[in-house]
Amino acid sequence: MLELKLKKLLIASEMLSSANYTLERFGSGSDGFLNDDHYVESLINQVKTIRSEMDNLQMGGVSVFLALERLEGHIKVGGNQRLIVQYITEFKKILLDELSGSYVLTLSRLEQRLFTQSEPLFGKEVANNFQSLTYEIEEIGKCLALGRSTAAAFHMLRCLEAAMRAIARCLGIPDPIKGTDRNWGNALKEISTETENRWPKATRIGGDGALFERFHATLKAMANPYRNATMHLEDKYTEEEARSLLEIVRGYLRSVAARMDQDGNPKA
Incomplete structure (x- = not known):
């Protein structure tokens, strides 16, 4: 049995979703956001946190971690923002598919x-x-x-x-x-x-x-x-x-x- 501490995973996922929304709404046709080293570092940290917490919790299969690697790699090189949005969306879909097979009990x-x-x-x-x-x-x-x-x-x-x-x-x-x-x-x-x-x-x-x-x-x-x-x-x-x-x-x-x-x- 695993001891699940989901707070970090939840926070990182919410921040990644927020980044996805920002890129979709304001980043189309521009690479201004990814020229900002601080912003790039923040995105990478969220991806690393998600990967670390999922690894600790033994959640997700190979496909989830491959999706995270693609996303992190593209962010590091300051890649096209539309592709980053695509990779974030891909990761979220794969993660939901993986979690559909999990059964979690919580404690008061x-x-x-x-x-x-x-x-x-x-x-x-x-x-x-x-x-x-x-x-x-x-x-x-x-x-x-x-x-x-x-x-x-x-x-x-x-x-x-x-x-x-x-x-x-x-x-x-x-x-x-x-x-x-x-x-x-x-x-x-x-x-x-x-x-x-x-x-x-x-x-x-x-x-x-x-x-x-x-x-x-x-x-x-x-x-x-x-x-x-x-x-x-x-x-x-x-x-x-x-x-x-x-x-x-x-x-x-x-x-x-x-x-x-x-x-x-x-x-x-």
Whole structure:
């Protein structure tokens, strides 16, 4: 997929169209305009800008670029203005034919911010402490920007899984070796057991005991309605549901990142 920034191409095309109009209306039978070095340079720059932007955007075939070369070459030698008008007209027709086979989607300002993410979507502390989630978090924003709500939810649940792994590591629970041990049910049981061993329920007034109890309770509450549902074909997320889940997951990751990094440090 290409990131299209069409402003330069649009401006250059408009200026070239303006030059075409000027030459058609005032240049007939005269070469006064093309004796003006500044005017010639301006026309050439517009052609170069169009070629550069079309190349960056991977737009246009061989015929488009050949038409641009003919146009630029004739301008450089101060050629006949009627021919320049003809070449500009030829280029525009060829370009329209080429673009008729293109399909372009645009993003709103809000969608563009989600797609490009100039600031970490989950905040700087999560970005620093959970660098392994950089891809997942970026994909959440991109999927939301493109209206792929269920895909965004999938990446959010992967983020929660990373948080769960960090919590287990913080408690000294070894990473699962067998694939069958990597399900949420088993991991949550181990976290619950280790939390109970370290901080019996009657003593969990505050500190890490209460914190890890909340970490576990939140993940357990999300296992069935979110994690398990997302893994099956029957369930889909609307945009509103995905954005609601985003706030939940973002808040949870921030809470975990405030206590530990992705390796569970500092240990409990």
